[in-house]
Each structure stands twice: as structure tokens, then as C-alpha cells.
Amino acid sequence: MPFTHLDIGGPVATLSLDHAGGNRINFDMRVELREAFQRIEESPARALLIRGEGGDFCLGGDIRDWPGAPAEFLRPKIQVFAEALDHLKRLPIPTIAAVQGGCIGGGFELALSCDLILAARSARFVFPEARVGIVTLQGGMMQIAERVGSAKAAEMVFRSEPATAEQMLQWNVVNWIVDDAELESQAAALATRLAEGPTKAFAATKALWRMQAEEGVKAAKAKLYDLSIPLFETEDARTALRAAAEAINSGKPFPKATFAGK
Known part of the structure; x- marks a missing residue:
């Protein structure tokens, strides 16, 4: 079954995460994301909107696939997501993440790889990797340090405590906050405006x-x-x-x- 849906029906490409239970990024979704960004680059789309179905944007990597797997098996599987995010960051069009609910781990790295983040008031951002003895696998610790400085980055990465949308706005991580009921319409309007731009x-x-x-x-x-x-x-x-x-x-x-x- 597909875990993402890509709509390129006009100047705005919309990529929806759709994995029941929080849009966790399993191995198949990593491949889908990599292929989606390739298709977007080759399409006539002039802006990209990434969104999540359900109450959460993305609860991070699906670690249910990981216990007991040898490192030599995990590395190429996890690296697919790195390739996807690198392609996302290199897209020549404006990219927007519309975030509601949980934005965790790899989901947070996905949002940080976009040019702009529009957050609902319910959004909560956290890097939980330290809780299970690993690091942010796609370089999220570096991405967040670029935006908030090393001290605040250390606070987020080492403590693994969720931050509210309001905190992320103050720390220059998200661009705007809207009511949850307005997230879809505001995100679509922003994407359309950018698609009409130069x-x-x-x-x-x-x-x-x-x-x-x-x-x-x-x-x-x-x-x-x-x-x-x-x-x-x-x-x-x-x-x-x-x-x-x-x-x-x-x-x-x-x-x-x-x-x-x-």
C-alpha cells in the first residue's frame, strides 16, 4: 500500500503523508519520498506543499522496523531518507511544510528541509533520539543549530523535550502559526501565492x-x-x-x- 500521495494537478504539488498511526516513516515510505521528489523536480510544479493526514504531521521513523536489525542492514535503508531529504532541499521551487500535532524526529527533519514551516497551534516539535541512545540520523542536530544556535540546539537534542509552536516561532524555526482549523486553507493559499511568483x-x-x-x-x-x-x-x-x-x-x-x- 502507498504511504504517501502526490498530487501535481496544477502549479502546486501537494505531497501528503498517509500512514495510519502518526505517519511514521517506514522503509517503504522512504523510497516513496525519494521518488516523489524526483517526480516533482521533473514536473511543471512551481511550489511544493508537504502535509500529513490525521492529527499528526509525522511521528518520525517507524522504529518498529529497527530492533534486532544489524547495522549493515539498517544503514542503506535509513540512507534512502537522507537521499530524499537532500533532493527536497535542492528542489528549485519554494517548499512548505504544513505541520499539525506531532512533528518528531525524522518528521521534524523533513519539515526543517523545507524552505518554510507553517505550524498549527497544536504542533509539537521534538527530537526523541537521545531517549533510545541514537542521534538525529538525517543531521537534524545540525539543521536546528543553524536556526536556533548551538545552546538551544543542545537543549532540544539532549533533553528530548517537546517544544510548542509558539516556542518554535520565537526561536525562528517556524514562520507562522495559525489555528488548526485554518491550517489547510492557509497552507494552500501560501503555496498558491508562491507558485504565482517569480x-x-x-x-x-x-x-x-x-x-x-x-x-x-x-x-x-x-x-x-x-x-x-x-x-x-x-x-x-x-x-x-x-x-x-x-x-x-x-x-x-x-x-x-x-x-x-x-
């Missing part, structure tokens, strides 16, 4: 951020004009700049641009 400019921005993270600020700045100046040659930018210049000359506010390129 996709090529978003892709260049994400590429520069990735280069900064992997190679440093100097390397990213060295490539800045190589990625940004060609945008002036796109029909999207030409049309939007012309309309903006005309608005300034006539004393009107900037018009809303329409971006067609991907």
Missing part, C-alpha cells in the same frame, strides 16, 4: 543560499551575478520591470506582476 528568481535565490551553506559567502558572492543578471533577459522580468517603471512615472503603486516562466 519561479526563476526563487530558483536562483535557493541556489545561492545552498552555495553559501556548502562553500561559504565568498563563493556565493562570486556566483551572484552569474545567476542574477540573466534574469533581466527573461520575459517575466522584462514585463514586470516595464510595468513597474510605468507605474513610478505615473505616480501609481507597483502593479502585481504575472510570472509565467519556470
